[in-house]
Amino acid sequence: PVLRLDGICLKFGDKRVLNGIDLSVVEGEVVVLIGASGSGKTSLLRCINLLNVPTSGSIVIDDETLFDRRADGKGAQIPAHEVNRIRSKTGMVFQQFNLFPHMTALENVMEGPVIVKKEPKEQARQTALKLLDLMGLSQHIEKYPRQLSGGQQQRVAIAR
Ligand SMILES: Nc1ncnc2c1ncn2[C@@H]1O[C@H](COP(=O)(O)OP(=O)(O)OP(=O)(O)O)[C@@H](O)[C@H]1O
Ligand SMILES: [Mg+2]
Structure with missing residues (x-):
């Protein structure tokens, strides 16, 4: 296990x-x-x-x-x-997404790897873009949580 x-x-x-x-x-x-x-x-x-x-x-x-x-x-x-x-070994999608409100979708997904895991920014950005694309959010990467629907926010949280 x-x-x-x-x-x-x-x-x-x-x-x-x-x-x-x-x-x-x-x-x-x-x-x-x-x-x-x-x-x-x-x-x-x-x-x-x-x-x-x-x-x-x-x-x-x-x-x-x-x-x-x-x-x-x-x-x-x-x-x-x-x-x-x-x-850092676990991930969690919160019931009330808890996205960082002052960060875009892309920044929300990059934050953990860059700050906690010390990944180079460009590498974290590439991974985040891929994950956001998988979630169907390529159109929304520069939006802030308040500009996204509930379902879109939830998918950002899943990507994060
Ligand atoms: N910080 C807390 N302090 C005191 N009681 C709490 C706290 N957090 C949760 N509880 C209580 O613990 C129990 C379990 O709550 P929990 O949030 O785990 O339920 P849940 O199964 O996730 O419910 P839901 O399906 O509504 O999300 C509830 O009775 C709740 O009132
Ligand atoms: Mg619950």
Whole structure:
């Protein structure tokens, strides 16, 4: 598997939102989470890049254990500088796209590779152009999020 979650638990205050979720995803596999509104789908996805920090459970990406906390709360704590590296191994399309409002579609897609992964700008630009074209957005690369429809913004977020 490229991603393995084991026993992910998450609480918000006293409220138990996730109760021991296991999930394994192999390369190229497409997995769909289905559940009632408020059942915890977004919370689980946010755990994978530590936007939510699980109360217990483990996260393994590419055979590297990125997070492992036992039920008693003991276990490896992640140093702050490691969190960005962990996040750079994942991508997320937010439910409310969260595009950077002051950047064009193209700049939104280039930002992560250039700032976090230190890719040369021209290389990031070429990749971004390709991905935006795949999403049918070649006409819209210089537009700002507010100038795009909801579906177009969502596809920029997918390209990003
Ligand atoms: N930051 C938070 N603090 C407290 N409770 C939260 C927080 N975020 C989510 N919750 C609660 O956790 C539960 C799961 O929310 P989550 O957003 O994961 O649901 P979801 O399955 O993605 O729902 P939807 O289908 O509506 O997007 C909900 O009851 C929600 O109210
Ligand atoms: Mg949700």
